[in-house]
Amino acid sequence: MDLIVRTHNSVELTKDGMHCVIMGDTKDVKDEHIEKIAEWANCLWDYSAISMWKKSDSLSPGYFIRNNEDGKYKVHVLDDKQKAEVFGGTRKDSPRKLDNWNKKELLVYVDWFIE
Numbered sequence: 001m002d003l004i005v006r007t008h009n010s011v012e013l014t015k016d017g018m019h020c021v022i023m024g025d026t027k028d029v030k031d032e033h034i035e036k037i038a039e040w041a042n043c044l045w046d047y048s049a050i051s052m053w054k055k056s057d058s059l060s061p062g063y064f065i066r067n068n069e070d071g072k073y074k075v076h077v078l079d080d081k082q083k084a085e086v087f088g089g090t091r092k093d094s095p096r097k098l099d100n101w102n103k104k105e106l107l108v109y110v111d112w113f114i115e
Contacts, residue, residue, distance in 0.1 A: 002014070002038070011034045012034070013038050018042055030096065041076070074111065074112055
């Protein structure tokens with residue numbers, strides 16, 4: 001069983017090298033939401049098909065390469081469609097719908113080291 005870390009404004013899970021984070025109004029976020037993000041990051045979202053990774057510290061939706069003292073890492077900040085899949089139940093395999101998810105301030109991203 002993977003360790004889910006919760007604070008007052010975040011939920012985090014690292015699985016198979018993918019660090020998954022939900023930040024913001026996370027009071028009603030369930031374990032199944034972060035677990036599904038980790039699952040999809042490892043098998044649904046095809047990161048090898050992304051050819052345009054931008055160098056940026058932006059938290060806007062997109063795909064980014066960033067540097068820190070430990071090396072380079074990639075970041076996928078989920079867009080509204082992807083958040084609807086996670087929280088709004090728009091896919092057959094989506095987790096339970098989170099009530100009023102689109103009215104909550106939620107930032108969702110996945111990051112992993114590449115060097």
